Amino acid sequence: MDAPAPASSDAEGIARTRMRRHQFLYNLGRAARTPRGKIGLVLAGFVVLVAVIGPFVAPDSSSAFITIPYSQPSAANLLGADTLGRDVLSRVLSGGWQLILMALAATAFGVIVGGIAGVSAAYLRGKPDGFIMRTVDVILAFPQLVFALLLVSIIGPKVWIIVLAVGISHAPQVARVLRSATLDISERDFVKAVELEGVSPSRVMAREILPNLVTPLTVESGLRLTYSIVIMAGLSFLGFGIPPPAPTWGFMISENLIGLSSNIWGVAAPAILIALLTIGTNTFTDAVARVSIGIEAREQLPLLAPDIGIVAS
Amino acid sequence: MTGEQLAAPTVPDFAPTAPVRLSVRDLRICLEGDTQSDVVDEVSFDVAAGEVLGLVGESGSGKTTVALALLGHARRGLTITSGAILLDGLDLLGLSHQEVRALRGLKVAYVPQDPASALNPALRIDTQLEEGMKAHPGAVNDIPGRLAEVLEEVRLSAGLGHLRRYPHQMSGGQQQRVALAMAFSCRPSLIVLDEPTTGLDVTTQRHVLDTVRNLCTAYGVAAVYVSHDLAVVGGLVSSVAVMYSGRIVEIGRTDKVFGSPVHPYTRGLLAAIPSPERSELLRGIEGQPPRPGRRPAGCSFAPRCELRVAGCAESPPLISVADRGVRCWRASEVVTRGADPSQPIPDRDMTGGTVLDVANLTVSYGRTPVLHDISLRVPADCCVAVVGESGSGKTTLARTIVGLHTNFEGSLTFRGAPLAPGMRKRPKESLRRVQYIFQNPYTSLNPRKTIGQIISQPLEHFFDLSRSERDERISAVLKDASLSDEFIPRYPDQLSGGERQRVAIARALVVEPELLVCDEVTSALDVSVQAVIVELLRRLQSERHLAMVFITHNLALVRSIAQSVVVLSDGTIVETGSVEDVLERPQDPYTVRLMEDVPKLSVATGSPA
Numbered sequence: 053m054d055a056p057a058p059a060s061s062d063a064e065g066i067a068r069t070r071m072r073r074h075q076f077l078y079n080l081g082r083a084a085r086t087p088r089g090k091i092g093l094v095l096a097g098f099v100v101l102v103a104v105i106g107p108f109v110a111p112d113s114s115s116a117f118i119t120i121p122y123s124q125p126s127a128a129n130l131l132g133a134d135t136l137g138r139d140v141l142s143r144v145l146s147g148g149w150q151l152i153l154m155a156l157a158a159t160a161f162g163v164i165v166g167g168i169a170g171v172s173a174a175y176l177r178g179k180p181d182g183f184i185m186r187t188v189d190v191i192l193a194f195p196q197l198v199f200a201l202l203l204v205s206i207i208g209p210k211v212w213i214i215v216l217a218v219g220i221s222h223a224p225q226v227a228r229v230l231r232s233a234t235l236d237i238s239e240r241d242f243v244k245a246v247e248l249e250g251v252s253p254s255r256v257m258a259r260e261i262l263p264n265l266v267t268p269l270t271v272e273s274g275l276r277l278t279y280s281i282v283i284m285a286g287l288s289f290l291g292f293g294i295p296p297p298a299p300t301w302g303f304m305i306s307e308n309l310i311g312l313s314s315n316i317w318g319v320a321a322p323a324i325l326i327a328l329l330t331i332g333t334n335t336f337t338d339a340v341a342r343v344s345i346g347i348e349a350r351e352q353l354p355l356l357a358p359d360i361g362i363v364a365s
Numbered sequence: 366m367t368g369e370q371l372a373a374p375t376v377p378d379f380a381p382t383a384p385v386r387l388s389v390r391d392l393r394i395c396l397e398g399d400t401q402s403d404v405v406d407e408v409s410f411d412v413a414a415g416e417v418l419g420l421v422g423e424s425g426s427g428k429t430t431v432a433l434a435l436l437g438h439a440r441r442g443l444t445i446t447s448g449a450i451l452l453d454g455l456d457l458l459g460l461s462h463q464e465v466r467a468l469r470g471l472k473v474a475y476v477p478q479d480p481a482s483a484l485n486p487a488l489r490i491d492t493q494l495e496e497g498m499k500a501h502p503g504a505v506n507d508i509p510g511r512l513a514e515v516l517e518e519v520r521l522s523a524g525l526g527h528l529r530r531y532p533h534q535m536s537g538g539q540q541q542r543v544a545l546a547m548a549f550s551c552r553p554s555l556i557v558l559d560e561p562t563t564g565l566d567v568t569t570q571r572h573v574l575d576t577v578r579n580l581c582t583a584y585g586v587a588a589v590y591v592s593h594d595l596a597v598v599g600g601l602v603s604s605v606a607v608m609y610s611g612r613i614v615e616i617g618r619t620d621k622v623f624g625s626p627v628h629p630y631t632r633g634l635l636a637a638i639p640s641p642e643r644s645e646l647l648r649g650i651e652g653q654p655p656r657p658g659r660r661p662a663g664c665s666f667a668p669r670c671e672l673r674v675a676g677c678a679e680s681p682p683l684i685s686v687a688d689r690g691v692r693c694w695r696a697s698e699v700v701t702r703g704a705d706p707s708q709p710i711p712d713r714d715m716t717g718g719t720v721l722d723v724a725n726l727t728v729s730y731g732r733t734p735v736l737h738d739i740s741l742r743v744p745a746d747c748c749v750a751v752v753g754e755s756g757s758g759k760t761t762l763a764r765t766i767v768g769l770h771t772n773f774e775g776s777l778t779f780r781g782a783p784l785a786p787g788m789r790k791r792p793k794e795s796l797r798r799v800q801y802i803f804q805n806p807y808t809s810l811n812p813r814k815t816i817g818q819i820i821s822q823p824l825e826h827f828f829d830l831s832r833s834e835r836d837e838r839i840s841a842v843l844k845d846a847s848l849s850d851e852f853i854p855r856y857p858d859q860l861s862g863g864e865r866q867r868v869a870i871a872r873a874l875v876v877e878p879e880l881l882v883c884d885e886v887t888s889a890l891d892v893s894v895q896a897v898i899v900e901l902l903r904r905l906q907s908e909r910h911l912a913m914v915f916i917t918h919n920l921a922l923v924r925s926i927a928q929s930v931v932v933l934s935d936g937t938i939v940e941t942g943s944v945e946d947v948l949e950r951p952q953d954p955y956t957v958r959l960m961e962d963v964p965k966l967s968v969a970t971g972s973p974a
């Protein structure tokens with residue numbers, strides 16, 4: 053018997069193969085080419101740029117008292133001065149990278165912990181499922197910010213505690229999303245096929261199930277990153293962030309509030325940057341989600357692939 | 366392709382005597398924004414009043430696309446580029462969107478594939494039935510009267526009692542009758558049926574089909590019946606059009622086309638239908654049909670055709686041969702060839718001992734027993750078929766044997782040693798020796814892994830091999846499954862259903878099992894692919910001296926692969942014996958009924974299959 057000819061033509065085949073191998077990067081790349089993705093990327097990219105380059109181009113020290121408190125913007129202090137007479141521009145430029153790094157770390161931590169919990173709960177079922185999901189319910193009963201505040205106020209405002217607290221507060225949401233995705237996948241025959249070989253549960257989860265969760269994981273990570281930024285900024289606004297005199301955007305807003313009428317920039321500059329960053333990450337995540345589920349899958353239309361087989365007979 | 370040949374596609378004998386209701390001319394449907402890639406091309410046919418035309422073909426042949434075009438509709442991503450659809454002389458394609466919508470339900474009605482999802486579960490039946498009539502004011506004057514009448518016509522026996530029900534309170538057959546009633550309520554001129562009986566059991570299918578035919582004759586309605594099931598179509602329709610890759614390859618009266626098929630594709634398709642009466646090798650059609658919109662130049666069937674010659678590089682026109690239209694250069698030669706001889710299945714000696722012994726097995730889900738006191742023996746080098754309707758417990762039996770289901774009493778003995786309940790309790794070696802092939806190749810392969818990774822996975826798990834040894838075994842097993850090395854870097858969604866099932870077979874065989882459990886492995890596949898897969902399994906089983914349990918609902922397949930058969934009904938074995946004994950001299954009334962219900966290709970038009 054001759055081997056039947058491969059079903060798809062080469063160019064298309066290679067493109068799809070590449071897409072499958074780097075599903076995560078592929079989706080990000082495609083999302084970046086949609087209008088929505090471009091907007092998100094530009095907004096978030098601008099803020100990240102400010103945060104990364106900022107510390108190197110800041111005109112003054114972020115903690116030096118150089119002029120009169122709440123002085124108006126001038127040639128020397130482009131955004132005026134803050135409550136203690138420090139240069140607002142320098143503080144804004146120097147204060148972003150910690151927020152972004154901490155938000156990323158908290159998101160990574162939350163997604164990993166929540167992911168492991170959610171996938172294990174769905175795949176192992178029974179007692180592990182009950183234990184994990186009831187724990188999740190308990191954590192969910194606290195508002196995210198309150199939960200993070202609780203941990204930080206008990207243990208103290210250390211960077212690792214803040215990251216951990218915000219990360220843990222994300223875990224339940226991530227666990228829920230991934231649990232429902234895993235419930236569906238773990239019932240598929242290809243998982244059964246590997247189970248029938250006697251492969252251990254952890255290996256089945258890592259090798260068979262996880263690769264099928266790339267899409268929900270990507271989207272969930274983006275969403276959690278947005279929340280991380282907001283909660284991080286919120287914590288430092290409330291005074292539970294990195295302690296002063298470190299220039300953090302959140303704390304800048306709160307310490308300069310009383311001088312709002314004298315120099316609006318002490319509040320507006322960090323607030324605008326936080327807003328742009330969250331709107332940017334959220335918009336880009338939305339673009340990724342749309343691309344992943346195919347709303348904007350205009351590039352290659354697999355609409356008529358005979359793969360749909362039974363359905364399209 | 367010349368215009369003259371297209372203009373007169375119908376053959377003299379095929380020309381209907383009754384007035385022509387529907388006339389389709391040179392229909393061409395393309396991918397949106399790409400007029401070069403046609404999905405349907407050069408489709409022309411006529412349907413007279415009271416006549417039912419069967420539109421048959423396999424997945425991706427374009428039959429549903431044509432059916433939807435008859436309602437003036439193109440699926441998303443498609444566009445009707447040229448041609449004419451004349452309904453009582455009115456060209457649907459020349460009308461505006463609003464005008465077409467006014468005709469839908471009134472002049473042309475549609476019966477969908479799956480009534481369970483086509484009926485709104487939140488609305489009562491009467492509301493849904495009246496909806497169509499109310500949408501066309503003036504079409505029906507006495508709506509309650511017509512409602513009663515149409516229920517009578519579709520033989521919804523309890524009649525008005527059904528009206529206050531919700532769809533879920535009705536059986537599948539009743540739901541399909543409701544869908545029929547909706548379609549017939551405004552007395553349309555044309556009714557399009559899109560595989561309306563696919564989900565129904567054989568007896569119900571027959572009743573629904575009878576109803577359709579009677580209604581069409583009684584009210585002079587033209588009907589187009591789309592189906593992949595040639596046996597069902599054979600009994601129902603007066604004329605038939607066989608589609609392949611978006612074109613009609615053979616069209617004519619059913620008795621002519623199915624009785625003495627001419628086009629190599631029709632011949633292949635008919636030969637691929639298994640028969641419970643003959644013991645012969647199943648012959649499928651090798652290769653895959655071209656993807657929709659990617660038809661090769663020339664005759665689209667040529668790459669898979671045994672009769673291809675150099676001339677087939679040019680696209681053949683629909684020519685009139687032996688009272689039908691055929692799109693094949695060699696049609697006139699084929700007519701004189703007659704039927705291809707069938708090959709009997711070679712005998713084999715079964716001398717080995719018992720591989721699997723199932724004794725007094727009672728399996729339960731929770732506290733509900735689904736299998737009662739099952740005992741069967743699978744000798745070495747032998748295939749035992751387990752046959753039964755859905756719900757008979759045959760898949761549960763398979764899952765219990767391989768260890769996916771653990772709640773059972775009784776004993777499973779494999780090569781003299783007991784099999785523990787559940788795969789987790791079985792030693793690695795026993796898991797290797799018993800392999801399972803899943804029903805649906807669309808879900809049994811991990812979409813995120815390449816074919817190479819999928820087949821390599823069990824090898825890595827069960828054997829300690831070097832990379833090159835693994836690669837060698839993967840190549841060898843792919844070759845055995847009639848696939849080439851080209852498939853190794855591909856992903857499952859780049860493969861057709863048949864190819865996927867071959868990969869699943871390769872994955873099971875690569876660890877050199879002794880017992881292969883196949884669970885309805887062809888039920889998701891087209892008939893021509895089914896034949897190829899069954900024949901592949903038969904060949905591999907005999908070459909590798911495997912013991913095999915072949916689960917199927919299709920009694921006809923049994924003859925082509927198994928040596929002995931077990932008939933299951935409601936979780937009990939009602940009959941068991943050699944294939945020949947059971948199929949030729951069925952004793953149990955249930956087996957007799959199953960035999961009668963096997964769709965047979967009856968070419969005598971006018972009588973149900």
